[in-house]
């Protein structure tokens with residue numbers, strides 16, 4: 254799946270291209286499913302062309318799960334035929350190169366694991382950015398989406414009390430992840446204060462919904478607030494975390510360990526065949542995905 258010009262979902266097209274090869278230190282997978290992240294529609298739309306210029310035509314996607322079918326020089330922890338999930342490039346494809354990976358946890362299907370990489374790495378990164386640990390109270394704004402679901406469960410696993418901010422239809426879901434659910438919208442600070450007997454130690458803004466001032470008011474300290482999607486955060490003294498260029502291996506393994514232990518889950522709420530990747534991105538861009546959505550990949554030449 255690729256695009257030759259920036260634009261709406263209609264610029265995505267299926268194309269027959271040479272399969273990539275695994276450079277040293279990387280692996281190639283036969284992709285079974287690819288996770289759908291906000292970064293992908295933003296990139297396709299051209300919103301990131303200033304910071305991450307692309308040479309067009311460009312492929313799409315970053316997360317995937319599949320079977321290793323080529324191993325780059327120097328890779329020793331995985332073999333051809335192993336089932337893995339991970340992060341790489343142009344993963345909405347039959348074959349893609351992964352730069353970070355981990356074995357598929359037992360009992361987890363390719364579709365579910367396809368959505369793991371970005372949420373796991375991002376969630377762990379932001380919790381570490383604001384030093385969340387056992388006994389802390391942390392607010393997760395955007396708790397019901399991919400990154401938010403992972404952040405809630407990683408924080409609960411650390412022994413933190415988590416306040417999960419989400420829409421009215423996701424309150425039960427957020428509670429099922431182990432958080433105290435709160436509805437977003439005006440009055441957020443008062444609603445959270447009313448729920449807690451002690452203060453808020455840290456806050457992570459996943460949704461980028463313009464609440465940095467409220468999160469700073471809750472923590473009383475802007476350095477305890479981080480956002481992954483609101484670039485105005487720095488105006489309030491809070492941080493923006495991008496994670497560009499970081500090795501994700503540790504986060505993927507840590508997430509897989511918790512999944513295997515039954516302490517972390519990231520439900521796939523919708524799947525789309527590769528040819529409908531544009532429709533998947535439209536749903537992603539709506540900003541109200543619960544858990545994760547994925548694109549499933551079969552050999553397109555064999556489709557009827």
Ligand SMILES: NC(=O)c1ccc[n+]([C@@H]2O[C@H](COP(=O)([O-])OP(=O)(O)OC[C@H]3O[C@@H](n4cnc5c(N)ncnc54)[C@H](OP(=O)(O)O)[C@@H]3O)[C@@H](O)[C@H]2O)c1
Nearest residue numbers: 291292395397398399400420423437460462481482495541
């Ligand atoms: N900087 C980085 O490293 C990085 C990494 C990954 C993702 N991101 C960005 O971070 C954002 C979130 O990613 P994601 O994958 O978690 O997205 P997602 O799976 O699409 O989830 C978005 C969530 O935001 C919630 N939401 C919508 N409006 C809200 C509001 N006003 N207040 C609080 N929550 C609200 C939605 O909840 P309801 O359905 O309940 O409304 C939904 O669950 C995207 O913009 C993405 O591009 C950045």
